Amino acid sequence: MSLDSVLDRLDGDRDAALERLFDLLRIPSISTDPEYAGECGRAADWLVEDLKGMGVDASRRDTPGRPMVVGHLPGPDGAPHVLFYGHYDVQPVDPLDLWDRDPFNPALQEGPSGPVIRARGASDDKGQLMTFVEAARAWQAEGGTPCRVTFLFEGEEESGSPSLVPFLKENAEELSADIALICDTGLFDPETPAITTMLRGLLGEEVTITGPSLDLHSGMYGGIAMNPARVLAKVIAALHDEGGRVAVPGFYDGVPELPDAIRAQWAALGFDEGAFLGAVGLADPAGESGRSGLEMIWSRPTCEVNGMISGYTGAGFKTVLPSKASAKISFRLVGEQDPHAIRESFRAMVRGMVPADCEVAFDGHGASHASVMSTDHPAFEAARRALSAEWPNEAAFIGSGGSIPIAGYFRTILGMDSMLIGFGRDDDAIHSPNEKYDLDSFVRGTRSWARVLDAVAGA
Amino acid sequence: MSLDSVLDRLDGDRDAALERLFDLLRIPSISTDPEYAGECGRAADWLVEDLKGMGVDASRRDTPGRPMVVGHLPGPDGAPHVLFYGHYDVQPVDPLDLWDRDPFNPALQEGPSGPVIRARGASDDKGQLMTFVEAARAWQAEGGTPCRVTFLFEGEEESGSPSLVPFLKENAEELSADIALICDTGLFDPETPAITTMLRGLLGEEVTITGPSLDLHSGMYGGIAMNPARVLAKVIAALHDEGGRVAVPGFYDGVPELPDAIRAQWAALGFDEGAFLGAVGLADPAGESGRSGLEMIWSRPTCEVNGMISGYTGAGFKTVLPSKASAKISFRLVGEQDPHAIRESFRAMVRGMVPADCEVAFDGHGASHASVMSTDHPAFEAARRALSAEWPNEAAFIGSGGSIPIAGYFRTILGMDSMLIGFGRDDDAIHSPNEKYDLDSFVRGTRSWARVLDAVAGA
Missing domain, CATH: 3.30.70.360 (Alpha-Beta Plaits)
Known part of the structure; x- marks a missing residue:
């Protein structure tokens, strides 16, 4: 029961892991459109069965909206307790005529910077969610996860999460843990992993x-x-x-004005505003005059x-x-x-x-509300080192323009901090036609979570 | 062969005339949507057959867009020659869920001010077009129309008439007449007929x-x-x-500023701005400050x-x-x-x-361009008297906010004036869900054209 054997198992199990992800991607679980309510239920059921298959005590929990999925793994006595969160619902796919293939018929395709998984939800958030599930599965096969793990999968993240707060309140005791792990964010760049500590x-x-x-x-x-x-x-x-x-x-x-320390750290990241905008056909930052590009998308x-x-x-x-x-x-x-x-x-x-x-x-x-994480918890630095071991560059604490209200709810309702770790890239086209997730994101993502579980257990 | 016997025949033939109109209304001849091109062709063919049935030398004339229909009745030797114009194409019907019935399944329904014909195109312009056709049919049954008549039916009026100018130019000799009659406008009010002499x-x-x-x-x-x-x-x-x-x-x-004489004439019409806006849920004129309501819709x-x-x-x-x-x-x-x-x-x-x-x-x-008719032609005053004989109130020369470019083309390409006479009401909901045409408009409309043909022949 060592990290190395878990990483080896993940490498050997890669094709089967991809097949599992493709099965999940084939379910058109669009939460904002009532016509797809049944498909959301199908995705929830699929996840329950998958978790049960690796020994998780998992169940579907119906809500007035789309169902939640909750599961538990005991972990070793006295081990830290983590709650992992992801969402199985996806955005609508229109305009459908701009897709190069059926959004719910996933495929591995060769992209300009390597192979990609093409499908609605490949990056947001089914592919990300499954990186953690696969890491937990590999730990289970090698004797068990080093942490106590609670799984929480939501089916309404893309439609305002109307059932989330009542569900957290009603199940606060069952869902509270030492820290939450959330996989719905991105890399800073393809070689630099990140823990997002600031959310709009x-x-x-x-x-x-x-x-x-x-x-x-x-x-x-x-x-x-x-x-x-x-x-x-x-x-x-x-x-x-x-x-x-x-x-x-x-x-x-x-x-608030950005603290000087954070401003300096962001300046050091070498954000290429021109390349960021150029990738989507633009050149001129359109936000408030006098603000840097990272401020416009992270802190303004x-x-x-x-x-x-x-x-x-x-x-x-x-x-x-x-x-x-x-x-x-x-x-x-x-x-x-x-x-x-x-x-x-x-x-x-x-x-x-x-x-x-x-x-x-x-x-x-x-x-x-916006969320700003406290990075004092030792798990943050342990996770940052674990990520740095997997990727070419050191991991960074960054901000994010997107909104992940769950992190705020975890703090206010369940009283715990969240670590936002994800492997998406800027060009994933989430919410857009031809969404993709790099195979590298998926492979290193599974390995990253295996490492983070190990690091948090030791923190 | 007298006007009275023609009017009697129209009264006796009313049910059959309505059936003919319903047949035409059942054809979804939406010109702006290429999917309905075939339906436009069906409407043109229906009109050709209907005209032939009353002895008109009629034919379908294909264009790069929707077909034209042209027909000729010789009339007595030396009689004035009129060109009658109408259009058989209709507006799209969306939003379909706001219709109380299938827009292409016409029916006679009881409305708040008497029976109405409910269907897309009932008022704009199939119902109006058929008022003239029925008048001509009645004259034919009583021995022949008192004028030489050329029929021109267009199928692209609701989509910018792209084929019209080339067609008029290529067929100028065949289509030129002493005066054009156009039936695509409205009454001033339900009791007051109008000849529109000013078009935006x-x-x-x-x-x-x-x-x-x-x-x-x-x-x-x-x-x-x-x-x-x-x-x-x-x-x-x-x-x-x-x-x-x-x-x-x-x-x-x-x-131009409105001439004082016209301004006085319009003021005398007693236009009820509040009632006009109130009928569509509004109260305040939204146009240029300092302008009257009739100016806003007719001359600004x-x-x-x-x-x-x-x-x-x-x-x-x-x-x-x-x-x-x-x-x-x-x-x-x-x-x-x-x-x-x-x-x-x-x-x-x-x-x-x-x-x-x-x-x-x-x-x-x-x-x-806008069109302003010259009302010096004696046919204008003759037609105004003929209309006044059919309706409760005297007919008026008025303006119109709508655009009927054909009147401009008839002047510039065929060298003739146009008389715009129609029987629509403000609440016909043309271009909107639940379009209707009052049965009174249709019945008095057929009788009006019978009278106008007689008056123009004697002018």
Whole structure:
């Protein structure tokens, strides 16, 4: 029962591990679309069976939304207790015509920098989730995991996690551990692993403005009837000022300046802003003037339009004056920004811009604070050394622009810190067509978790 | 062969006339969507057969787009020659879930102000087109039409009429007449018929702004990557100034002030702005400040967003930073406004607002000048008297906010004036779900055309 034999077993079991991942990727577990609720249940059942097969006491736990999966491995007496979290649900796949293959028919394909696993969920988060499962399986085959392990797999991460908080509260005793391990983040670069210690919060708002009570002919009514698309455009245009700052009143309350030490550490990472933007066809940072690229994506708050629609959007032209216009708008939050206060301020700002003749309705989506991990816990440094042993470069503590509200809930509800360790790359196209996960991420990921379990047991 | 016997025949033939109209309404001849090209051909064939059945020398004339239908009735020696124009194509029907019944399964339903014919195209323009066909049929059954009649039915009116100008030019000799009769407009109110003598032109532009080369995760890229929806919103928000004027440079070049005489005539019509807007759930005129409601819809130019889309617009929330944002924007033109100059000025304005990091593409749709008819031709006053005899109130010369480019083409290509006479009502919901045509419009419409043919023959 040694780390080396576990790593050897992972290497020997690679093809079977890939087959298991492909089985999971074939299940279209899209959580935001009610039509796929049954598929989410299928993915949960698949995971329960897989965990049971390696000796985990696992079960499906139904919720008002998609089911949770919970499992337990006892570990040696007195060993540290870790809770591992991942999510089995995935994002929608549209626009489907931009995919080169069926998003739910995974394949190993040769990419420009080596082989990749191509499928929706390959990186976010099924592939990442399975790196831990495979590490635990290898430890089990070699005599047992060195830590006590609780597994928690969620099926609503991509749709605002409505069942998560009640579930954590109702099962707090069962789920509490010494520290949480979360695999839903990325490498700093393909050779540099990272532990994410700073996460932005997320606030989602859907705004619908209604003008006329029905779609009108723009010839007959154009000029006299208020067009809600025009109102919505004015609202969206007012959300940023000329310097790229978000113009919602009070938005920057609780936004801290970056400590000099962290600023220096990030500068040392040598982030290549031009390459980062160039990879997606852009050149100019679009955020607040005077901020570095890493600040824009890790430590500054933002406001983005995630979607908007009004009137006729099919082929050709239709001279309609639309009845409705709507937008999905989200805010990324940092420091002590209060999502509920910002929601109210945003709604008041919008109401103040809508003419008396129009109605505005809001549909609130997720609202989570930012999280900043305390890296004092000795497991952090132990895990950082374990990762450094697996990858070409030393591991780094970094920030992340994305929002993983679970880390905040683990702290507030279960009273434990989280270590966010993941192996995604920037070009994984998560949430986009042709999502992929590098085979190297998967292989080194399984080995990394084997090492981290060993290191945490010894910390 | 007298007007009275023709009117009696129309009254006796009413049920069969409705059945014929329903047959035509059952054909989903949506011209803007290539999937329905075959259905447009079916509608053209149906019309050719119907005309032949009443002795018209009719034929289908194929074009690069949807077919035209042309037919001839000789009329008495020396009688005036009229060209009648209507269109058999219809608007798309989405959003389909807002229809109370299948849009292509017409039915006679009881409405709040009497029976209505419910179907896509009932009012725009199949029902209107058939009012003339039925009048001609009745005259034929009573010995022959009192005028020489040429029929021209188009199948691309709702999609910018791309084949119309070439067709008119190639067939100018066959199609030229003393005056054109066009049935694609409305009553002033349910008791007051109208001859429309002032029509706005139309310019359509589709703008697509591309930011990143693929849809991005708004957590990973939000803040640093330019969001094209934000750019598009700024463009749309800049199209109108605070006073409701269109802010495209040079837009008002060639816009005339309304002559005092016309202004007085319109004031006398007693247009009820509150009722007009109230019928569609609005209260406040949204056009240029200081203009009357009739000016806003008849004699002032406008700019409207007909549709816009970006990012994720399905159910739930998706934290995507979209690659593209696009809008369909149209301008209604008056007086001597030059659609081509405005198109160039609009494009230059948009290009000037798009950051270097984004690309903008334009797709130009129809571009037509406004039309103002000369009412000196004696047929105008004769027709006005004929309409006044059929309806409760005297007929009026009015303006129209809609764009019927054909009237301009008839003048410039075929050298003749047009009389725009139609029987639609403001609440017909043309281009919208649950389109209808009042049975009263259809019945009095057929009788009106019987009278107008008689009046024009004697003018």
